[in-house]
Amino acid sequence: MTREDLARDELIRALQAAAARDPDVIALLLGGSLGAGGGDRWSDVDTILVTPPDRHAAVVQGLQAWVSAIARPVLWRQTFPPHPLFMAVLPGWLRLDVTVTIPGHVTGARDRVRALYDPQDLIGGLPATYPPREPDPRKIASLVEEFLRIIGLLPVAMGRDEPVLAVTGVTLLRGLLQDLLVEAQAPPAPMGALSLSRLLPAEDVALLAALPIPRADWNEILEANRRYAIEFLSRARALAARSGAPWPTALEAEAAKRLARDAGLDASAILPRGI
Missing domain, CATH: 1.20.120 (Four Helix Bundle (Hemerythrin (Met), subunit A))
Known part of the structure; x- marks a missing residue:
């Protein structure tokens, strides 16, 4: 395991712990290549943070501070304003993406997402795999x-x-x-x-x-x-x-x-x- 893998694993554990103690977090899911069980030393940490509908705006507003309590970003950006998708570069060039959503709007498939914190088993409501599709x-x-x-x-x-x-x-x-x-x-x-x-x-x-x-x-x-x-x-x-x-x-x-x-x-x- 490389130094980068260790640092990234520490970040994932810190995010998991922060989610578990935050009453505004219903679930924290790991997506991307790591969530699918793949990835390599270059993969970033793609996360989906699920919050109650009545707290969504407040969580989005305070997300940078929430992440900064774990590791202060050297870059923080809302990827597609006004959508609640954020990207961060953390010390050590750890890359973190966070999407903030609510129950019922979680997308993905069980073979592509891993639960970091999911006491309500939101992942269980996702399809097993993405259905095949044709070119759009x-x-x-x-x-x-x-x-x-x-x-x-x-x-x-x-x-x-x-x-x-x-x-x-x-x-x-x-x-x-x-x-x-x-x-x-x-x-x-x-x-x-x-x-x-x-x-x-x-x-x-x-x-x-x-x-x-x-x-x-x-x-x-x-x-x-x-x-x-x-x-x-x-x-x-x-x-x-x-x-x-x-x-x-x-x-x-x-x-x-x-x-x-x-x-x-x-x-x-x-x-x-x-x-």
Whole structure:
């Protein structure tokens, strides 16, 4: 067991003890990879704190102080305001996430969550496992639209001679391709942001590793746009057909015209059709 594992285990025990003596805490559950019985020395501590409905607002308001009584954070942030999801970095670079919820709103599955403090057995009311799911057509449609929107901005960067910003555009396309590859796997539960190789097939990881991040050079930038478009759109078309996601034909056509009209580019080289 590494020093990091020991420190993290001490944090989990301290959270467990704090929950057990706090009358505002109905349950404290461990989620994420550790809650699922996996994880490694790099895994953070994902927790779900369950509180009575009439105390929820007060618990959210006082959560930073509650955590600080265990270990004072060097970073504290509400992840998605106004939702009660918080992230903290503690001394030793221990990472802690806390979601505050109420009974009846606890989500998860018994094979993905472990009870740290649960005298009412809230975990017993969860499904045994997450049900399998298919790729989400709304998510796929959104990814395709955003990909076409970003690639349609390439002429703006070219017209203003902003190759550095155009490189940023390529990294956005890369992120969208990665999201598409993840959605194609239809993970039943949310995955950690730093656990890509645990979810994607080896060939998808190899694809991402092989695709270029260009320098601020227009020839490299154009080639990168072409390669990402080929890989993204070929997969997106197949996934849209599989899931029933609508294809933004008009947006795709306008993007192609934009590239040809405003950048003098052969749109078929950037947006290959029929692949």
